[in-house]
Amino acid sequence: DAGVTQSPTHLIKTRGQHVTLRCSPISGHKSVSWYQQVLGQGPQFIFQYYEKEERGRGNFPDRFSARQFPNYSSELNVNALLLGDSALYLCASSLEPGQIINEQFFGPGTRLTVL
C-alpha cells in the first residue's frame, strides 16, 4: 500500500509569489494535517482537516490556507511568500481525529525555498 505522498518534492519560489503544495493520504484515512518544519526545529502544526472541514489551525498568518477534497487529498496554499516561509512542509494522515489520538503517518515532505 502506498504511504502518504506529497508533491512536489522540492520547490523554489521568490518573495511575493504564491505556492500550492499537495498531499494524498493513505487510502482509508480521512484526516490530513499540515506541519511546517524550519531547519533545526521541530515541526509546527499549521492545519488539520477532517471530512473536508477544518478541525484545527495553528498560529500561522492568513497567508496560509488549506482545503481538503472529497477524495481526502489536500492542498496547502501560501500567498505572498516571505523568506521565512522557507521550510520543509510535512503532511500527515490519520484515520480520524479523536480524544485518543490515532497514529499519524507522515509523508516525505516538500522542501520550499523562498529566494
Add this chain to the structure above:
Amino acid sequence: SQQGEEDPQALSIQEGENATMNCSYKTSINNLQWYRQNSGRGLVHLILIRSNEREKHSGRLRVTLDTSKKSSSLLITASRAADTASYFCATGRGYSTLTFGKGTMLLVSP
C-alpha cells in the same frame, strides 16, 4: 510554539551502546509519541504511549512517561549506525494535532 523540550540537543555514541533521550512538556496530554527523522525528510512514527501508561516497549525501544513530572524518556538499546537520526517527542491533546519538541540529534559511530 514548542510544547516539548528534548534533552540533550545532540548525542554521540558508539555502536552497541545505549542512547537515552529525554523530553519535557508543559500542558496536560492524552498521549506522547516519539518520531525519528532521517536527513530532514519525513517523520517515522516509533512509539505511542498513552497518558495512563508508564512504560512501553517496542523492539530495542523503551519509552517511559511520568505525567506528574511532565516528562518522558526514550531508550534505544544496542544502538546501530542506522539509528543515526533526529528524534522528536510529540504530545497529543484533543484532535489529531501534535506539538513537537526541537529534537535530539543522535549520531551512532561504527
